[in-house]
Amino acid sequence: MSGRARHLGDFNVTSRVLVITAWAIPVGAAAAGAAYALLRLIALITNLVFYQRLDTTMTAPGLAHHSPLLIVAAPVLGGLVVGLMARFGSEKIRGHGMPEAIEAILTGGSRVQPRVALLKPVSAAISIGTGGPFGAEGPIIMTGGALGSILAQVLRLSADERKTLLVAGAAGGMAATFNSPLASVLLAVELLLFEWRPRSFIPVSASVLVATLLRGPILGYGPVFGIPSMDVHLDVTTLGICLLAGLSGGALAVAATFLVYFAEDAFSRLRFHWMWWPAIGGLIIGAGGLAEPRALGVGYDVIGELLSGRAALSLIVGILIVKTLIWSLSLGSGTSGGVLAPVFMIGAALGAAEGHLIPAGTPALWAIAGLAAVVGGVMRSPLTGVIFTLELTHAWNTGPALLIASASAYAFSVLTLKRSVLTEKIARRGLHLTREYSTDPLEAFFAADVMTTEPTVLRPGQSVQEALRHIAAADGGGQHLYPVTGTDGRLLGVLPHARLLSAQTGGTRRAAVDTLLESDALSVRDDDTLRHVAYVLAEHDVTQVPVTAADGTVSGLIALPDLLHARLHDLTEEHHRQRLLPVRPSPRRPADRHEGRRDTRAPGRAGERHHSRSRQRGAT
Template sequence: MRKNNLKQRIHLWSGDQLEQLRLHLARHDALLQLSLLGLLTGLLAGTVIVLFRMVVEQTQAGFLADGLPENYEALSPWLRFLLPIAGALIIALFFHLYAKGETVLGVTYVMERMAYHQGYLTFRSFVLQFVGAAAAIISGHSVGREGPHILLGAVAGSLLGQRLFLPNNSIRTLVGCGTAAGIAASFNTPLAGVIFALEVVMMEYSLVSFIPVILAAVTATGISIAAFGNAPAFEIPPMTLPSLAEIPVVLLLGLLVGGLSALFIQLMQMTMARVTRVAFWRRVLAAGVLMGVVGFLVPQAMGIGYDTVNSALLGELGITLLMVILVAKVLATVACLGLGVPGGNIGPLLFLGGCLGSLTGQIATHVFHHETLDVGFYALLGMGAMMGATLQAPLAALTAMMELTHSPQTIMPGMLVIVVAGLTVSELFRKESLFLTLMRAIGKDYDTNPVMLALRRAGVASVMHTRFVRPDRRISRDKAEALLRDQPEWLLIQGDERPVGLMPAVDLVRFLKTEEGITVSQIDLLEIPGQRVDVAPIYLQATLQEALERLNRGAEALYVERMTAPGIRRIYGVLTREQLESAYKL
């Protein structure tokens, strides 16, 4: 009996503590608690991503020559043709059995869930991304692992928040933590992961989001280093800009990369617009056949292609071969990603930028006779410029370029080439970032209005009135006077099943002081003189953005509730439009 009582007390204590945590996390400044949750998200995301990489790399090493994960060139031409088709068949069958219509994955899916579902991601998307991306990468499709890593990390953070019933503003932050962890564990690039999460997915820089995201990225990177070591993704000698006389070549590279980036975005947009109504399994099988043809003719374009990128950085690929690889990679990537193969696009973008940079460096060497020109240096600049211009994420691209190669000497020329490439895409060709383009292709938008961003950072529990009472519609005078002794601010008038109106308590005080109030023994709170507004429910987890949307749909005020047991709802506070507007005007 004593043991049972102790267990009950512990359970009640832990429940109360968790309830207080939820209420505190609704605030925009719950830094310590969010930091601890960010640390836990990084641990979960890093573990999942290490597992994903092990599955992919060990499988590739098992059937590719010399145990090298991307040595598709050693396969016979017919195997290179059949392998992507086999992978497409596996993906099509698995999605047919399990997807239930959920086929848009990767970063686009994360952004869509952030924009329309407050960061609520599903376990189904996790399984689809893990199996689908693993099958695609292993079978040589031209997709990257970073997009899958981002989704896997984001789902880990989202499910953690959902499991603890945290407010939605905190779940959004944990999705950002998982995103940063995904990039960080993919390349051992923690700073690039942080900037990518803030710049692309969360689209905000604030202390309360910055520190948890940093902790998640650091934790995930530590797990990745423990599993795979701390070597950079690309082994290259130290690089730097030999002379300011090469600045014109850097500018030219920025223009060329900007043009290629705009072309890539346009091809992706056209492809997705034309195949939207085509059944998913047909699209994926078509992508498998097209990838098989490319693999048969140009094996260097298969897979993520980091071995080819490393060769471009070392200047080991000639001009003709680079041109062929560049064209083949563009077509293969557009075919795979545009037709719906569940993979990422950052890896292929780095590939394309590296090849174009190496090509530009070699041609400039022949045309201008620059003996000091380093071809690998321009390949590195091309990688950063292609990522930055296509994703419109210049800081993330610059940081990734440095962390991937451990070459901080490239900061100045890297900034220049990324800015030129980005301006070429956005101003000359009038293209949005690839992610926003893909969002629009599936009929969605991503609102970056500053007011909306501010409202998403806080939950309704952080600004709701908690000094309220819940009287029935008809109460006695004695009951009314008893209610007012605690000096509430609001009366949430209770109907037969739910609250039916909200009234300032001062109006009841005023009524009781009048002559009419003195003679009345039974008071109808919906009939006495005073200000009353209709009310609607909103969940405790909701953000201020959700509250504003609910008010705009016709409600005059909100009462904040949460289901504490089946059929039992607890009301925590009330929220008026004036109160909400004052919160985001501060």
């Protein structure tokens, strides 16, 4: 690949980033509008069902006395409507939004049906407005993502660019719902993008910023759960208690995740159509509502009370038990609703309950720590859990406490549960999803590190017969592609071994090799990363390619198996253990026998390079 081609490639990448960023801006604006419409629709249905009034002001069930019949019947009827919408509208509206968005990215080429953009928020508003203990964020993630995907499908974009706009819409909707731009970008990176690259990070950030700016005039500028300023003293005792609070939050996260999939397995064993399952889930919700009516609905007002330390002990215990049970069990029915707001409430209730037992700190501090812990454990996104909590409350001085709580809950969840509430659903659909991000070993090595440095090369003017004799004498081994170089060593083209054999059997054995070569042959530079080499091999369906220096001279040949050297180095770095600093020798083990000996089992980068360059397949 020439320097000019490289420059043009870099320019095209940069221009595409700018183009996708330009499209992400209206996607963010549309996602903010969708978030506003969804929240107002939830409020309208809640007011109609529980208070029999036409009003779009956010409210919650349980603020006044309700008939027991209404508390039971409303979620059952809501679940029945959602089941009918899923059966005859789109099955994609089932679930809490994020696994469906992940599945669209992994298997659907980031394509979302346009009707999902309409049916998902409507079904979620019906489910939550009739008492469902869910959040609006999952549906808005799916709705905002659908808006970005629809725009990308109209335009002529690649699958990666569609993914970027889908995630830009999802993150924009999150930012507008919770006024949390940093957490929304982190959520996109930790859960949806599966990469951290400028090509996706910049457009998503632009969408989130636009959605956040538009949120102020339509939904308010302040934090969603702002709490009074706290005088927090994070001494060693308090931080140690944060560790225990995080472990308890992790245990609750594991229990809630287990309940979700226990319920899903139980519903899957029912002998009638899944269309009826949300109505049965509604019956569970109604039963819980009789015990604690304020566990119904999205419950932003309850979260605010818990985080500020104003909640009564009876409400704390009722929310902790009832909300956990009805959310976990009803979510398994396949109804429509998000997980974040219920997780916020459950985590805050756990922390508030612990605050009544812990002498240090304040009830508000432990409620905030419990929220961060349960988010970190349920979502398996510890950084998002911390940043989300800080942006929701503006309790910035609690950052170290939240980090300890969220990280310890995450550790407990990872060590005791194979998958999270999000990835378990993906795995049950037959998909493999990794949430571990690390440097690609192919990015850490260059072609010069693993190439064969003295491949068999041919010269112009050689006949086919001479070339074959030269190849046989050089004992080229696995080499089946031969660079043809001029007297100055510059690459003129390549000649596959199969073409030489064909020329010999075809009676043109005296023909010069330069009449048969491929003059537009592929090549890579010795300073290209192995990742770039892998892309070249895959794109052009070849297994070997010449390597050239900056001046165009052939410096080696790289083949597909050579790429495994980077993986081997990665495995060595992970599993090989050795002592690098000397210890005082004992009389029974002389130092000169063991210390200072070169360990040839685990060559480092320089050792691998020396080893690879010592491999020779022949000389000209």
